[in-house]
Amino acid sequence: MTLRYDLHCHSTRSDGLLSPSEVVRRAASRGVEVLALTDHDEVCGLEEARHAAAAAGIGFVTGSELSVSWEDLTVHVVALDFDAADETLNAGLTSIREGRTGRARRIGDALAAAGIPGAFEGALRFVTSEKLVSRTHFARWLVEAGHCRDVKDVFKRYLVPGKPGYVEHEWATLPQAIGWIHGAGGVAVLAHPGRYKVNGEAGMAKLLDDFTAAGGDAVEVLSPSHTAVQSAQFAAHARLRGLAASTGSDYHGPGESWLDLGDLPPLPAGIEPVWSRF
Ligand code: AMP
Ligand code: MN
Ligand code: MN
Ligand code: MN
Numbered sequence: 001m002t003l004r005y006d007l008h009c010h011s012t013r014s015d016g017l018l019s020p021s022e023v024v025r026r027a028a029s030r031g032v033e034v035l036a037l038t039d040h041d042e043v044c045g046l047e048e049a050r051h052a053a054a055a056a057g058i059g060f061v062t063g064s065e066l067s068v069s070w071e072d073l074t075v076h077v078v079a080l081d082f083d084a085a086d087e088t089l090n091a092g093l094t095s096i097r098e099g100r101t102g103r104a105r106r107i108g109d110a111l112a113a114a115g116i117p118g119a120f121e122g123a124l125r126f127v128t129s130e131k132l133v134s135r136t137h138f139a140r141w142l143v144e145a146g147h148c149r150d151v152k153d154v155f156k157r158y159l160v161p162g163k164p165g166y167v168e169h170e171w172a173t174l175p176q177a178i179g180w181i182h183g184a185g186g187v188a189v190l191a192h193p194g195r196y197k198v199n200g201e202a203g204m205a206k207l208l209d210d211f212t213a214a215g216g217d218a219v220e221v222l223s224p225s226h227t228a229v230q231s232a233q234f235a236a237h238a239r240l241r242g243l244a245a246s247t248g249s250d251y252h253g254p255g256e257s258w259l260d261l262g263d264l265p266p267l268p269a270g271i272e273p274v275w276s277r278f
Pocket of ligand 3: 191
């Protein structure tokens with residue numbers, strides 16, 4: 001009997017709406033048996049989450065979701081089961097977080113040029129963890145300020161490539177991110193591959209090959225970003241390359257997520273689960 005895992009979710013330590021303890025308690029109440037908290041470019045919620053998991057009687061795995069630049073895209077690499085005190089990893093995460101502030105100023109400037117002033121200051125009012133500003137905080141402010149109906153509407157109209165509030169940004173490289181994760185004893189998972197606007201099947205194969213060549217360990221096969229057909233395809237991609245499979249709801253909070261904590265089917269048969277590498 002396999003345990004119920006959820007290895008991708010967010011708290012107020014990045015762009016989620018619930019505190020680390022609230023995320024853990026909600027996961028436990030929904031039947032999650034092993035949880036990883038994976039805040040963007042951050043590990044400062046893990047201590048609180050670990051204590052809450054012990055109190056709730058569920059298993060806990062350290063996590064973080066690293067922002068990476070690959071070719072002309074941003075991709076996300078979920079780190080799992082690492083030493084959260086590792087200095088090199090923490091220095092890398094700090095450098096990514098610091099880059100976010102300058103990027104947020106440029107997003108603010110871009111929105112001002114499109115006729116929406118005050119967005120940088122507005123987004124900062126929604127920030128819940130010092131020095132971590134994300135597009136989600138801009139989205140929440142744009143909704144509050146009446147520019148959009150909801151967060152999903154913001155991403156359609158403003159904050160994605162080709163829209164007025166999108167700016168280019170250099171994150172970590174794939175080898176850097178995977179190197180930091182391995183240096184801290186962790187496992188590197190390519191998050192929600194179905195979300196990336198790669199150039200067809202060849203583009204996806206290139207991304208997975210580059211991820212594998214850089215030492216990546218697993219692919220997030222089950223994700224709210226994937227259809228059942230995509231999950232089967234990514235499981236096949238993973239098997240072909242000797243990569244394991246991960247699963248995660250990518251939960252951000254009530255009313256803002258496609259899936260709630262633990263709302264995932266079992267992994268497809270015949271694939272190695274990422275937890276066999278913990
Ligand atoms: P950032 O790391 O600052 O680029 O922000 C990325 C975050 O924006 C993601 O982790 C999601 O939480 C959120 N996001 C991205 N695309 C969408 C979308 N289409 N709808 C809702 N939220 C999104
Ligand atoms: Mn997010
Ligand atoms: Mn992501
Ligand atoms: Mn995420």
